[in-house]
Amino acid sequence: FLVDKGNHRHFMEKEIHEQPEVISHTLANYLDFSTSRVGAFETPFDFAKIDRLAISACGTAYLAGLIGKYWFERYARLPVDIDIASEFRYREMPLSKESAALFISQSGETADTLASLRYCRSEGLPISAIVNVRESTIARESDGIFPTLAGPEIGVASTKAFTCQLSVLAALALKAAKARGRITFEEEVDLVRQLSEAPRYASQVLKLSERIESVARELSHVRHVLYLGRDTNYPLAMEGALKLKEISYIHAEGYAAGELKHGPIALIDEQMPVIVIAPHDHIFEKTVSNMQEVAARGGRIILITDEKGARKATIKTLDTIVMPDVPEFLSPIVYALPIQLLAYHTAVFMGTDVDQPRNLAKSVTVE
């Protein structure tokens, strides 16, 4: 069917703005909104009977999987091995017979992800996949699929597919938590209610677009950017850096904030912008100490936080983007949006080809 940009300048912008709607469609597939319970969808293996979950994927889908690892381990106490598919396929990992495999791919055609799937198949593991294209090879070769309902994604840099992958992973983590007896009925209802609010928060964040554009104006003059975060904001820091480098060609790196002292701190000077993703969560104070280390060396901090975080972080920042107060469980879904918007607006200022960045392909079907 016809896919056009509507009123948007680029597909990427349109896809960023579609997120409240597509996250909502995707969640509706896995959650029962009327009862606030996890839905009755089928899984190709029993979460109660596996002892590990092996996730592999490439690019942005890999970073979604990394966030999924935090959720599966925290809420379902299910250990997760997560790999970049091009590493997984060759690293001869011992797989226990009680493991299951989960692949994540927007296109369902990525060569390395498919090769990893076939490896797990030959090892006799049950195979599942989170895919956006239901007719894809990865979907066909899986024992069961968990579709994202993002609709066609045209922009090479993945946006709505990513937040839909996160939505599915969050729902799966709750499914696993329930199957493994790790959450009570009350906790399930509470977490499902929280998750079902994700589209509403996403809409609120879209209203910050102009504010984020003014931050992007600054970024468009720099050569290097460092992104920092802890816990689920660590994969998000990497996703922020990936988005920025993909479409603006500014060199960016995402680091676990606690690793700052083991290397990247050497880069900090008055020129260096450091984007800190730090909602007021259980690990916030630790991230504040990392910001102090950056500030002490003259680094220019751009803080993405909520009101409480902005109040408590008494550190001089170049800029602070104040987000709505989001429950910690779903914060990665919501905090994905400001980093997408920041990369998008920066690339627009720089005049790059946002939807078709140089040297990149939407789907990489060769090794």
Ligand code: G6P
């Ligand atoms: C390419 C795209 C990325 C995507 C990655 C994995 O590099 O440019 O946006 O994240 O492939 O693609 P997949 O279709 O497997 O999610």
